Amino acid sequence: MLNLLGQVFVYVAPFLLVLTVIVTIHELGHFLVARAFGVKVDRFSIGFGRSLVSHTDKHGIEWRLGWLPLGGYVKFSGDLDSSAVPDQAGLETLRQDIVAEHGPGAERDYFYFKPIWQRALIVAAGPAANFILAITIFTLLFSALGVSVVPARVAEVFPDSAAARAGFQVDDRVIKVGGREITDFRDVGQSVALSAGSPLDFVVLRGGREVNLTATPVRTVRDDPISGPVRVGYLGLGWNPQPGEVAYIRYPPHRALVQAVRQTGDVLGTTLTYLGRIATGKESGDLLSGPLGIAKAAGGVTKQAAAATSDLGLQIANVSLMLIQFAAIVSIGIGFLNLLPIPVLDGGHLLFYGYEAVARRPVPANVQEVGYRVGLALLVGLMLFATWNDLQKLSLFKFLGGLAS
Incomplete structure (x- = not known):
């Protein structure tokens, strides 16, 4: 237990x-811009279902915390169905109801008439x-x-791998992948992971000169410590940055x-x-x-x-x-x-x-x-x-x- x-x-x-x-920030985005344009709001809720805590402010807006914390919403006045946009007939009916209750011109404060x-x-x-x-x-x-920045220097090329077949060598420094400049070895891993079965063009620095290589990552299952088993592209390069290679940059x-x-x-x-x-x-x-x-x-x-x-x-x-x-x-x-x-x-x-x-x-x-x-x-x-x-x-x-x- x-x-x-x-x-x-x-x-x-x-x-x-x-x-x-995240949901609170998302809904605040809707809410703040709506209020900036003078839209009437009935409720701001974090969570769904029955209210655990609620407060109605001087503007008549109910601030609510629902018992099911899996989302949230902003309810605009006159919004009968938050998932739909009234058509022409629905807008006219809504306008008549608002005018009948609050007087001519009141509809201008409602979301659908903005x-x-x-x-x-x-x-x-x-x-x-x-x-x-x-x-x-x-x-x-x-x-x-x-943030730490580690040059993409190859420390190992695994035998019979896609990297070995492409001609990678130890101490190659990857500077471009698919035409994109590389400043950190993690960028190489990200590009390779999303390119299983697709040829990738590399530019590496080798002995002071640039060498062009093409390698096709193979799909493999990797046990990620955070997300669990995932199938991603694998090239066969090993990275082992030395302490002097790691740079910490505060911008x-x-x-x-x-x-x-x-x-x-x-x-x-x-x-x-x-x-x-x-x-x-x-x-x-x-x-x-x-x-x-x-x-x-x-x-x-x-x-x-x-x-x-x-x-x-x-x-x-x-x-x-x-x-x-x-x-x-x-x-x-x-x-x-x-x-x-x-x-x-x-x-x-x-x-x-x-x-x-x-x-x-x-x-x-x-x-x-x-x-x-x-x-x-x-x-x-x-x-x-x-x-x-x-x-x-x-x-x-x-x-x-x-x-x-």
């Missing part, structure tokens, strides 16, 4: 903490807030703590901001690359994770950070630092997910607003209904697929099979 409680604390508590912070550009900015503000959160975290980390605030934006862009670029490879059949999608995978990763980060030292104070500091970095990565993922052009997500709303801007009228109700059903099916399917991946990585089926045997 105590062990179970310990596992819950290690895996579930960090996950809920990170998720709550100009399209304002509604689009309000919707986009949620994902934007996620990206801003990540950039802010990275900026603070790069300026306060700095001044303005340069830290530039690096933070670049880091956020790199994460988004990696995500798009992986999705593109899934679409072209080059990846199976087994790296996609759902809530279980994120919870496992949060627990892995927590355990790894705590194991780095036996001092309780340093353990707390390490765990806090690692979870902050983890929150930045997850925040980028949630921001990106919400921008997908799928009805029920922010990107779907923006898609509808794009139609409205061109056609000068909202999307017809019957089209919206079909769109939301298809979008919900796609989203549920994606979540089920990601959850299946998570269960396989957790080896749950092997565990259940062992119980049954």
